[in-house]
Amino acid sequence: MNPTSPLYAKRRRRNVLTMGLAYGATGLGLTWLVIILAVLVWEGFSGLSWAVFTEMTPPPGSAGGLLNPIVGSLVMTVIAVLIGTPLGILAGTYMAEYGRFDKLTTVVRFINDILLSAPSIVIGLFVYEVMVAQMGHFSGWAGAVSLAVIVVPVVVRTTEDMLVLVPDSLREAAASIGLPRSLMIQRVAYRAARAGMITGVLLAVARISGETAPLLFTALNNQFWSLNLNAPVSSLPVVIFQFALSPYKDWQSLAWTGALIITFAVLALSIVARILAAQRKTS
């Protein structure tokens, strides 16, 4: 084509324009990330001190920390993982090992993928109806269960994906020396897929540690030190929600500090999960 023709120039112009847009869009996306993290560090870091980790949430106008919400979050997260992980791993095991080509597996995979992105506030309503309304009071158990419902689909998905990647020759070798199928799965397949399965659990923890919506009307909130899971339990995201929307300056600054803690915990978890996943690929 003649480089001086108007058509050529027009196509060149359009290309330069759209490629510029591509650079711009990427710049925009990265800018958001930088701005959000910078604001978090800027606003949250000034409030970061030992008191945050050693003192209870204060009444408005006095100093305090975030000890009870941090502990509450940790406890509910641990229970949620303890409930959700075995269930998710077993379900993923069925889908990858026993019923890989079943109708049931196809249906479960489809439903699980929908649960994976279902609105978390709806899960909160579900647990409210099933547990809080029946027991007659808000409780830490209800909060933990609603988080567990979020854990399950994440673990199911990664477990199935990772087990499918385990080479069949390993399974055949185990079977050929007479290992029963259940032991073959537990001793050989799980071991081969371990890194990926741990990654799945870490991603699930990262996901639930920032979840607020399902806790609002299951675990509610608690201003005081309480490890009683039959009573309302305070959690970091809910306290951030409450404090950020309050008119008090010191509450707002604590909310920023809490936001900083959560964000860096979540980002650290997802980076560790990525490193684990990358190791599996290279080894």
Added chain:
Amino acid sequence: MKWGRQPVVDVALQGTGSSTVSQIDRARVLQRLRLSDVAFRHLTRAAALAVLVILGGIIVSLIWGSLPALRTFGFSFLHEEVWNPVTEQFGAIAPIYGTVVTSLIAMLIAVPVGLFIALFLTELCPMWLRRPIGIAIELLAGIPSIIYGIWGLFVFAPFLQQHVQPFLISVFGDIPVLSTLFAGPPYGIGVFTAGLILAIMVLPFITSISRDVFEAVPPVLKEAAYGLGCTTWEVARYVMLPYARVGVIGGIMLGLGRALGETMAVTFVIGNAHRISGSLLAPGTTISATIANEFTEAVGDLYTSALIALGLILFVITFIVLAIARLLLLRLNARVGR
């Protein structure tokens, strides 16, 4: 129990000629292994069924909880705007409208931006930068939504109020339709702000799926087009996009599902006003924000039930959108698999 876990296997694996274990012991062990094998199989099957039970439980409990409200208001619940806890009059159209409009704003911004980022990552970006930038964009998806909320309330909304919204109002003030959309005082918080924040939140979902499907375009197709003298844009527009269409739409629907159900970020910045306003700059509400704001304060069964009915509507909408997304992505996988 006579044997621990390890010896059981050893016994089972030993030949019949073993002198240390008698025939009877061996038969007993095999019997037990058979039992535990069956038990484990049924256990995993039960766990797989539990996933279905969870979904069934969500649907049943939402319908059960919303029955009082649906019985009282019938279909008028879907199109009434009034939301008055004092007189116990509830209609869902204002939150539904807010949910749909904020998600639309989010998609209008996030889809083109996400596609352009995916294009950058697959065609323009130097190899060594692809992974870091891809991870950075995906980290946006990892930031909890409450962080977007607090950031939106204290940083983004004031910024929009002072710099962007007055500008929009003055620019569009004389154009017929746009002047209604961008009318009124700049509140900062409102439907427009919520839509923008949602756009940032769903961007990573659209970007990462689009990038994956763009990367799956066979290089030979692109090379053929480049060989004909196509520009990068023409390759992207006429080769990659048509090839990746199904996957891109699947990714968009997935992002839409997220945007519709997103709660905390929206709750912070939308203003929680139960009315439909012509202006995008006015405060509004969404289904999820209404539930988050009002559920713990809801007094009376009818009020609670109306909020659960809102949740049911939200779940039905997102279920349909997500199901379409998954079906499209499944179709894509089937094609790649062949």
